[in-house]
Amino acid sequence: MSNEEQDTRASGSVPNAFGNALAWKWTRSMPPALRRSGLPTLLYALRAMANAAGQLRFSDGRPIRIQDLAKAACADEKDTRRYLDAAEHAGVLVVVGERRRGRPNLYALVMSPRPDWGAALAHLDATKRTRSGRKSAPWADEQGPKFGGRSPELADPKFGGPPPELTDGTENEVRGTAPRWSSGDRPPLSSGDRPPNNPGTSQGTSQDGAEVIFQPQVVGSAAPEIDHQDEPRADPPPSDFIRCARCRKPMLPRPGRTTHAHCPELRLVDPATDHDTGEAG
Template sequence: MPAALKRSNVHTLLYALRSMASAAGELRFADRKPMRIKDIARAAGCDEKDCRDRLEAAIRAGVVRAGERRRGRSALYAIVPTPAPDWAAAVAYLDGVKEAREEARQKRGADRKAAPWAKNEDEENGGRTPELEDGENGGPPPELTDGTAGEERGTAPRTRTGDRPPNGSGDRPPNNPGGYPRGSQDRAGVGFQPQVVGPPGDQSESHEPDPDDHTTWRVCPGCDRRIMPDPQRPDRRVHARCEPHLAADRERHSA
């Protein structure tokens, strides 16, 4: 058998046919019904299209015989002992099938490119989009002026995602932390609450320590290091290892 037929797995199909054939070489089930192409393809480990091509190549070589082929009925295939198979005819048939399918594929690709709904090459895969004329279908925004004749004309800036629009008539004034809000004369009845200014340590000590913020942890007076908050002892202010030293210092000072 030529190498081209082995690459096409024709020999695998012949092995499967020989294992399923009866003593007379026919491919029948136990109920005498002919095996279908689907059954033969499953046994040979290929799809139905490749199975048909390989069966036809085997028929051209003279090692397989096909019975009467009628629409709606399965043909009866049988293995034929042949002393000198015509492998060249089988190779020529498979090469012709391959070339015909390649030409059909190229023709489909050419028809697809020539279709009126096909895109241009520069527009495929995220290419350029057609440019719209000014003022048509959402073109550039109109130029804004303040009414003077000799001014320099320009376009209004586009608002981006997350930008804050400029203040206009009726807009909400910006927040001024620590300052007097606008329109305070209209709200004279509302008193201004000054902020309490003090050392950062005093403010941090007035709140409970936050386990996720080490800057709020208490400072141990024995080693000047911060104390990790303990849910079991929320009021702890001294490290356990520093308590004996602090107790000794207090005894010395008291003496």
């Protein structure tokens, strides 16, 4: 580190006092729009590049070029010139000697007690550059009915041609007549339509000779409902059962017995009178 660089960081040097005033006073009194600009960054860069006397020159005495100041401030040369002029209007920067066209000017830091930041902001607003916007699409120049112009036209008609022009439905509009349909004609299929369902016809395909047969289908008819709640049916008796001779209910086969032991139709017969007693068995 050279002696000149050590003097720059000394407590009594101009860059040191300039940096303290910029960090603790000036930036806090600047208008918000001026703080958001590139002027504070340029002032910090000037403070770091100035010598102990506050002049922006190299050790050999040559002034620091505008290109070097722009790189240190992270700005382009045009904006750097605007910021330097704004600093002069505020009273914190001055040009030593007279301005010479084609040669770099020698700038020096100034410790102003009350910088005029309003004048600096007015200069930046007066010299503000307008950014060129994006070039609009060719079809956007013609104002369309609603959403920013016409749609782009296709140059090659091989892929469908230009999109159809929509009319506003005026009375002078010439409407074309649709061709008459002859016997057996079918309407054209649009996007999403299903092919016609003709019973008994088949349509062949070119892939492996496969044929697709369209089954007749009634449009709008409801599918037949299946009633799963059928009436309960009595289970058939097992094959090793027989039926009672009176009540016809299944019973286990036993030798010499054709009725249930507790059959409701069974009547006890009195062997003396050979008549029913009227009591159930």
